[in-house]
Amino acid sequence: xxxxxxxxxxxxxxxxxxxxxxxxxxxxxxxxxxxxxxxxxxxxxxxxxxxxxxxxxxxxxxxxxxxxxxxxxxxxxxxxxxxxxxxxxxxxxxxxxxxxxxxxxxxxxxxxxxxxxxxxxxxxxxxxxxxxxxxxxxxxxxxxxxxxxxxxxxxxxxxxxxxxxxxxxxxxxxxxxxxxxxxxxxxxxxxxxxxxxxxxxxxxxxxxxxxxxxxxxxxxxxxxxxxxxxxxxxxxxxxxxxxxxxxxxxxxxxxxxxxxxxxxxxxxxxxxxxxxxxxxxxxxxxxxxxxxxxxxxxxxxxxxxxx
Amino acid sequence: xxxxxxxxxxxxxxxxxxxxxxxxxxxxxxxxxxxxxxxxxxxxxxxxxxxxxxxxxxxxxxxxxxxxxxxxxxxxxxxxxxxxxxxxxxxxxxxxxxxxxxxxxxxxxxxxxxxxxxxxxxxxxxxxxxxxxxxxxxxxxxxxxxxxxxxxxxxxxxxxxxxxxxxxxxxxxxxxxxxxxxxxxxxxxxxxxxxxxxxxxxxxxxxxxxxxxxxxxxxxxxxxxxxxxxxxxxxxxxxxxxxxxxxxxxxxxxxxxxxxxxxxxxxxxxxxxxxxxxxxxxxxxxxxxxxxxxxxxxxxxxxxxxxxxxxxxxxxxxxxxxxxxxxxxxxxxxxxxxxxxxxxxxxxxxxxxxxxxxxxxxxxxxxxxxxxxxxxxxxxxxxxxxxxxxxxxxxxxxxxxxxxxxxxxxxxxxxxxxxxxxxxxxxxxxxxxxxxxxxxxxxxxxxxxxxxxxxxxxxxxxxxxxxxxxxxxxxxxxxxxxxxxxxxxxxxxxxxxxxxxxxxxxxxxxxxxxxxxxxxxxxxxxxxxxxxxxxxxxxxxxxxxxxxxxxxxxxxxxxxxxxxxxxxxxxxxxxxxxxxxxxxxxxxxxxxxxxxxx
Numbered sequence: 056x057x058x059x060x061x062x063x064x065x066x067x068x069x070x071x072x073x074x075x076x077x078x079x080x081x082x083x084x085x086x087x088x089x090x091x092x093x094x095x096x097x098x099x100x101x102x103x104x105x106x107x108x109x110x111x112x113x114x115x116x117x118x119x120x121x122x123x124x125x126x127x128x129x130x131x132x133x134x135x136x137x138x139x140x141x142x143x144x145x146x147x148x149x150x151x152x153x154x155x156x157x158x159x160x161x162x163x164x165x166x167x168x169x170x171x172x173x174x175x176x177x178x179x180x181x182x183x184x185x186x187x188x189x190x191x192x193x194x195x196x197x198x199x200x201x202x203x204x205x206x207x208x209x210x211x212x213x214x215x216x217x218x219x220x221x222x223x224x225x226x227x228x229x230x231x232x233x234x235x236x237x238x239x240x241x242x243x244x245x246x247x248x249x250x251x252x253x254x255x256x257x258x259x260x261x262x263x264x265x266x267x268x269x270x271x272x273x274x275x276x277x278x279x280x281x282x283x284x285x286x287x288x289x290x291x292x293x294x295x296x297x298x299x300x301x302x303x304x305x306x307x308x309x310x311x312x313x314x315x316x317x318x319x320x321x322x323x324x325x326x327x328x329x330x331x332x333x334x335x336x337x338x339x340x341x342x343x344x345x346x347x348x349x350x351x352x353x354x355x356x357x358x359x360x361x362x
Numbered sequence: 363x364x365x366x367x368x369x370x371x372x373x374x375x376x377x378x379x380x381x382x383x384x385x386x387x388x389x390x391x392x393x394x395x396x397x398x399x400x401x402x403x404x405x406x407x408x409x410x411x412x413x414x415x416x417x418x419x420x421x422x423x424x425x426x427x428x429x430x431x432x433x434x435x436x437x438x439x440x441x442x443x444x445x446x447x448x449x450x451x452x453x454x455x456x457x458x459x460x461x462x463x464x465x466x467x468x469x470x471x472x473x474x475x476x477x478x479x480x481x482x483x484x485x486x487x488x489x490x491x492x493x494x495x496x497x498x499x500x501x502x503x504x505x506x507x508x509x510x511x512x513x514x515x516x517x518x519x520x521x522x523x524x525x526x527x528x529x530x531x532x533x534x535x536x537x538x539x540x541x542x543x544x545x546x547x548x549x550x551x552x553x554x555x556x557x558x559x560x561x562x563x564x565x566x567x568x569x570x571x572x573x574x575x576x577x578x579x580x581x582x583x584x585x586x587x588x589x590x591x592x593x594x595x596x597x598x599x600x601x602x603x604x605x606x607x608x609x610x611x612x613x614x615x616x617x618x619x620x621x622x623x624x625x626x627x628x629x630x631x632x633x634x635x636x637x638x639x640x641x642x643x644x645x646x647x648x649x650x651x652x653x654x655x656x657x658x659x660x661x662x663x664x665x666x667x668x669x670x671x672x673x674x675x676x677x678x679x680x681x682x683x684x685x686x687x688x689x690x691x692x693x694x695x696x697x698x699x700x701x702x703x704x705x706x707x708x709x710x711x712x713x714x715x716x717x718x719x720x721x722x723x724x725x726x727x728x729x730x731x732x733x734x735x736x737x738x739x740x741x742x743x744x745x746x747x748x749x750x751x752x753x754x755x756x757x758x759x760x761x762x763x764x765x766x767x768x769x770x771x772x773x774x775x776x777x778x779x780x781x782x783x784x785x786x787x788x789x790x791x792x793x794x795x796x797x798x799x800x801x802x803x804x805x806x807x808x809x810x811x812x813x814x815x816x817x818x819x820x821x822x823x824x825x826x827x828x829x830x831x832x833x834x835x836x837x838x839x840x841x842x843x844x845x846x847x848x849x850x851x852x853x854x855x856x857x858x859x860x861x862x863x864x865x866x867x868x869x870x871x872x873x874x875x876x877x878x879x880x881x882x883x884x885x886x887x888x889x890x891x892x893x894x895x896x897x898x899x900x901x902x903x904x905x906x907x908x909x910x911x912x913x914x915x916x917x918x919x920x921x922x923x924x925x926x927x928x929x930x931x932x933x934x935x936x937x938x939x940x941x942x943x944x945x946x947x948x949x950x951x952x953x954x955x956x957x958x959x960x
Contacts, residue, residue, distance in 0.1 A: 135891050146883075147879075154883060168531050168881050190884060193884040217667075337898075
């Protein structure tokens with residue numbers, strides 16, 4: 056069953072275009088879309104099919120002019136006061152959850168400055184590498200993948216600036232391709248990706264296949280509730296302009312129960328779940344038990360004798 | 363005698379040195395007369411010609427408003443027109459000498475208000491070239507944190523980093539030209555007390571205990587005190603505070619600065635924090651804006667990282683240079699780091715100097731005494747071993763007079779000022795007996811029944827007298843890219859409540875917590891977003907304390923009948939109303955962040 060559904064890159068692209076017809080998605084140079092705000096999500100989509108066809112995944116084949124172009128715009132992704140500000144604000148909170156759950160699961164010392172030494176972690180849908188770089192600073196061997204070539208280039212350029220993060224491996228592939236390559240990781244992290252994927256069950260199966268035995272999977276997404284419609288669609292897209300209109304489809308959000316169920320079917324048992332709340336007065340995100348808008352789930356792969 | 367004042371007039375100006383040439387446009391010469399003395403101050407509002415063109419409308423309005431003589435706002439439009447006219451002229455003629463707004467027959471004492479040009483580009487603030495030969499310095503090293511200034515607050519910050527598990531692996535450089543930092547023990551037991559002392563609040567004591575340096579302090583001279591008496595020259599009322607009122611054992615501890623410094627240094631050297639002390643002064647610092655590299659997969663050298671904005675480069679006077687991810691400025695009120703980072707300050711100079719010295723008594727003193735005199739408060743603080751420290755705030759002329767008089771005369775003056783000088787002893791309250799407030803007494807407050815006591819007489823002067831001017835200064839930002847300010851570099855306050863170094867310890871504690879949290883989630887410690895968390899934590903508390911102290915200073919600088927009675931009533935209230943007394947003690951001890959919010 057899974058093999059017949061193995062699709063390469065165009066699948067995401069094709070299905071997403073159907074889901075988000077009016078989306079102005081982050082595809083590259085701000086100069087091309089002066090009015091749009093690049094979506095502060097880890098996953099972005101190009102506008103045209105041509106981009107995929109001409110995309111190359113090895114950095115050495117890039118031309119100098121293109122490199123300079125990407126160098127100029129990479130600051131926007133990493134400009135913490137720029138369009139990606141909400142993502143930068145949320146980042147420490149997500150990392151705190153990941154740190155505490157992974158340290159507990161792998162029995163690492165939480166008071167050490169580099170607790171993830173020796174762990175192989177993959178960041179699915181890494182975008183500009185906002186999550187990958189702190190993970191690398193915490194000692195992990197990080198691989199970042201994203202379906203958009205531009206994001207990978209930006210992430211590569213930024214990661215080279217700091218010697219502690221220059222060992223991150225960035226690839227422009229999808230999770231399914233890596234499953235084909237039979238790669239395994241100790242921890243698979245896919246934050247804010249699953250709501251953009253057409254078939255979430257298949258995606259979870261791929262994540263599970265990438266997870267090594269006794270490994271961890273961390274997925275974060277938005278809940279499908281009235282509050283999340285008000286907060287993530289109405290407030291974030293229309294009122295506060297944090298995201299471009301049409302970034303999210305409310306119908307593709309997953310409730311925690313649904314996520315737990317599809318992860319269970321992919322043989323990952325969800326052990327912990329937490330929510331993010333935003334305090335508008337201090338402008339900070341914090342972890343809480345309130346999972347009605349943003350939530351993050353941590354699960355472990357159990358060995359299943361039938362698989 | 364006429365003073366030359368270099369002060370500030372509000373948030374748009376500061377009195378740091380000029381960066382550009384001295385071509386100034388003078389707007390107005392205002393006459394400010396002092397009622398008590400015969401001094402007449404003439405104030406000139408003037409700004410740099412080169413900055414004139416950068417004025418936007420609001421600044422023009424503010425400038426014109428400042429230049430108006432008292433209550434004659436008719437001149438406002440006149441000055442506004444002058445500013446606009448000058449701008450027109452300046453924009454036509456590139457090189458412009460001073461346009462003097464001529465007024466006949468006035469001696470001008472210029473209140474220079476240099477306007478720091480708005481410089482966003484920190485990289486342009488490269489100051490004077492190295493004093494030494496650049497080749498004599500050894501190869502530059504890279505550190506995680508460079509603490510510029512190894513005073514009490516800087517060393518406390520280093521010890522605090524060493525005490526936290528997430529930060530104790532960081533590589534730290536301490537830049538300070540004080541030779542004492544190179545020696546391990548520079549205090550002998552029989553030394554006479556140094557006149558420079560600090561009052562450490564209980565909150566700071568617990569911070570120093572947490573970082574493990576307090577045990578060294580207790581080996582040297584120190585004095586806990588649990589009683590405090592405050593009164594003023596009018597003799598209308600007094601207030602006595604006892605630590606038992608707030609269910610505490612001590613109100614604070616008075617420790618000499620050199621004892622604190624050596625304790626912190628000993629502890630810092632004991633810990634296994636990787637640190638190196640650079641016995642030199644900072645000459646220049648450069649931080650470049652972020653840029654990305656087009657090289658792929660190569661490891662970058664320190665210079666390459668520096669050019670990409672990932673490191674700050676510090677150059678020292680002896681030719682050494684070092685790179686650091688974060689530069690912490692703990693170098694005091696005239697902070698070089700703050701200047702080089704382009705962080706502006708707000709503040710003003712008080713027209714007061716403080717004289718400090720040590721005196722000896724016949725008996726031990728366990729109480730802190732403070733009397734508000736017409737020209738400023740006189741404080742007597744116990745240091746231990748029958749010694750006490752005197753902090754006497756007064757006008758600059760008086761301070762030079764008192765500094766130069768003989769020791770006996772000075773002692774007589776001190777005893778007189780603490781006793782019957784300037785006014786009578788306060789007996790009981792002018793509003794009758796304390797029964798009036800009996801229903802305010804929350805719990806049992808033993809100090810309300812304490813009578814007024816006269817402080818012990820000073821028998822001998824045990825040190826030389828030092829005088830220094832007082833000012834209030836506050837940095838507008840505590841953090842910018844790769845730079846954070848702690849201690850006096852961020853804020854300077856009046857010593858009347860002994861809070862200065864305690865605010866600094868609070869800053870050190872908060873910054874090290876923030877850095878620890880940042881390391882926990884893998885952030886680059888020089889990121890502005892992380893450092894702004896520290897600023898958001900400390901700024902409200904610091905600004906509130908500064909406002910309270912400044913309010914006190916202003917309330918006591920005026921001798922006006924109804925105001926005196928109001929002050930006396932405030933004293934009386936503080937003395938008798940126990941919940942108020944308790945919250946005053948808690949706030950002064952550092953346990954409440956903001957006053958009156960228990």
